[in-house]
Amino acid sequence: MRRxxxxxxxxxxxxxxxxxxxxxxxRSGGTSCATSDQPQLTGARVLSVTAAAHPGGTYAFPxxxxxxxxxxxxxxxxxxxVTVLLTHPELDDxxxxxxxxxxxGWNGRFxxxxxxxxxxxxxxxxxxxxxxxxxxAASTDAGVSTNGSRPPSWALDHxxxxxxxxxxxxxxxxxxxMAQVGKQLTASFYGRPAAHSYWNGxxxxxxxxxxxxxxxxxxFNGILAAAPAINWDRFTVAExxxxxxxxxxxxxxxxxxxxxxxxxxxxxxxxxxxxxxxxIDRPENCRFNPHQLVGTTVTCEGKTVxxxxxxxxxxxxxxxxxxxxxGQHLWYGPLKGTPLDGLAATAAGPDGTRHGAPFAVxxxxxxxxxxRRPGFDTSSIGYGEFEQLFQQxxxxxxxxxxxxxxxxxxxxxxxxxxxxxxGLADRLISPQxxxxxxxxxxxxxxxxxxxxxxxxxxxxxxxxxxxxxxxxVPTDPLAAVVDWVEHGHAPETLPAATTSTAGRPVTRNLxxxxxxxxxxxxxxxxxxxxxxxx
Numbered sequence: 001m002r003r004x005x006x007x008x009x010x011x012x013x014x015x016x017x018x019x020x021x022x023x024x025x026x027r028s029g030g031t032s033c034a035t036s037d038q039p040q041l042t043g044a045r046v047l048s049v050t051a052a053a054h055p056g057g058t059y060a061f062p063x064x065x066x067x068x069x070x071x072x073x074x075x076x077x078x079x080x081x082v083t084v085l086l087t088h089p090e091l092d093d094x095x096x097x098x099x100x101x102x103x104x105g106w107n108g109r110f111x112x113x114x115x116x117x118x119x120x121x122x123x124x125x126x127x128x129x130x131x132x133x134x135x136x137a138a139s140t141d142a143g144v145s146t147n148g149s150r151p152p153s154w155a156l157d158h159x160x161x162x163x164x165x166x167x168x169x170x171x172x173x174x175x176x177x178m179a180q181v182g183k184q185l186t187a188s189f190y191g192r193p194a195a196h197s198y199w200n201g202x203x204x205x206x207x208x209x210x211x212x213x214x215x216x217x218x219x220f221n222g223i224l225a226a227a228p229a230i231n232w233d234r235f236t237v238a239e240x241x242x243x244x245x246x247x248x249x250x251x252x253x254x255x256x257x258x259x260x261x262x263x264x265x266x267x268x269x270x271x272x273x274x275x276x277x278x279x280i281d282r283p284e285n286c287r288f289n290p291h292q293l294v295g296t297t298v299t300c301e302g303k304t305v306x307x308x309x310x311x312x313x314x315x316x317x318x319x320x321x322x323x324x325x326x327g328q329h330l331w332y333g334p335l336k337g338t339p340l341d342g343l344a345a346t347a348a349g350p351d352g353t354r355h356g357a358p359f360a361v362x363x364x365x366x367x368x369x370x371x372r373r374p375g376f377d378t379s380s381i382g383y384g385e386f387e388q389l390f391q392q393x394x395x396x397x398x399x400x401x402x403x404x405x406x407x408x409x410x411x412x413x414x415x416x417x418x419x420x421x422x423g424l425a426d427r428l429i430s431p432q433x434x435x436x437x438x439x440x441x442x443x444x445x446x447x448x449x450x451x452x453x454x455x456x457x458x459x460x461x462x463x464x465x466x467x468x469x470x471x472x473v474p475t476d477p478l479a480a481v482v483d484w485v486e487h488g489h490a491p492e493t494l495p496a497a498t499t500s501t502a503g504r505p506v507t508r509n510l511x512x513x514x515x516x517x518x519x520x521x522x523x524x525x526x527x528x529x530x531x532x533x534x
């Protein structure tokens with residue numbers, strides 16, 4: 001789940017805004033960055049609207065350690081940044097919505113962008129490239145923290161109870177309000193409404209997109225919902241499963257040892273698709289048994305380590321995914337070939353003894369929303385308590401943030417189109433949750449063909465969470481959504497690309513689910529033209 005890079009923008013002086021007002025913009029509703037119309041919302045009150053003018057040029061993202069800083073974006077046009085502060089009187093919250101609108105070259109579209117982890121909006125990380133592409137674009141903080149490296153302290157009120165109002169903001173309310181604010185400001189700014197409205201998000205942003213299709217089907221004409229964090233109440237606890245397995249066994253392998261199992265699985269199943277590219281195309285069919293590695297040695301930090309039976313049993317349980325004490329399947333584990341260091345991370349203490357280092361989102365969900373004790377020690381969680389927490393999470397939070405309603409009839413009837421893509425080597429959110437959701441949508445909406453008329457899923461072998469990994473990553477999936485909405489071209493494939501370990505460009509066409517890409521048996525295996533969907 002990606003963390004945010006936040007720009008703190010000062011409101012420019014009236015003199016600067018006046019100079020901005022004289023610049024040619026191509027707007028039909030005036031040229032000033034100043035705004036006079038306040039957005040109208042039901043259930044929320046606007047506290048302030050401020051406008052800031054920004055010159056065009058190269059946009060440099062501010063550093064936000066420990067997160068990597070994206071490369072600067074050249075060619076960003078001059079734009080107006082309108083910030084709306086609103087509140088829900090019964091909560092006394094403060095929700096920020098930013099809308100960036102290019103002064104020239106507006107493409108007539110509105111784009112809203114999502115967040116990651118417990119952060120509702122990533123702001124300039126999405127807004128700067130969107131403005132460069134001509135969109136009027138918006139992001140919101142939902143009234144919660146925008147610092148993804150901090151625990152979600154907003155989760156608890158002064159009495160130590162879960163802040164249901166802010167959870168509602170984060171789960172669904174604030175994205176809908178952002179859509180209303182953004183579209184109203186866009187129409188006021190340009191003198192005409194956007195011809196089409198779109199959503200773009202991955203991880204939490206993917207969940208937010210599917211939430212919109214489920215709860216507010218008329219907000220967006222097109223939705224790109226990648227690696228969606230749907231089934232939130234279940235998968236978030238399931239992310240802790242590898243830690244519970246290690247806690248129960250009192251065994252905490254190093255990342256190097258876990259990687260030995262990942263690489264062995266890739267070596268065993270890589271050529272199942274007749275192509276040796278270090279990618280498992282169908283990881284659900286990989287039959288590699290982790291016990292095959294017992295007794296072998298690996299070199300970790302200059303030391304020779306022998307893989308033990310206990311190590312193999314750990315990996316086997318992690319791959320199987322969470323189960324109840326009766327052996328009932330609760331949720332999915334990572335697919336074989338997926339890096340395990342995201343959820344099965346460990347660290348060494350001062351005395352060299354290893355311990356679990358749980359993924360922050362999973363640990364914080366347990367601490368804040370389930371235990372309501374920020375200081376709770378998750379290292380005590382074994383199988384029994386894990387099962388209790390899993391059931392508690394579903395009981396308490398499925399209705400508000402589960403985001404797994406398969407009835408998309410209202411979105412379909414509104415003419416909406418939606419694309420989801422998900423990496424099959426996603427180390428944080430199992431793609432099997434996305435596959436399960438798509439199957440349930442098919443069951444609710446009349447089958448594969450009927451669902452394909454408005455919602456398509458694309459699986460990316462070897463691709464990690466939202467990007468990265470060894471597989472080919474979609475190059476411009478938002479363009480496919482736009483083409484589908486505006487020209488009726490339902491995508492059969494999504495173009496994807498990566499670079500091989502030898503430095504060669506690799507291209508693939510990701511196939512619309514349930515089809516998969518097959519090598520035709522001849523031709524360059526690094527070229528998309530050597531594959532077909534079947």
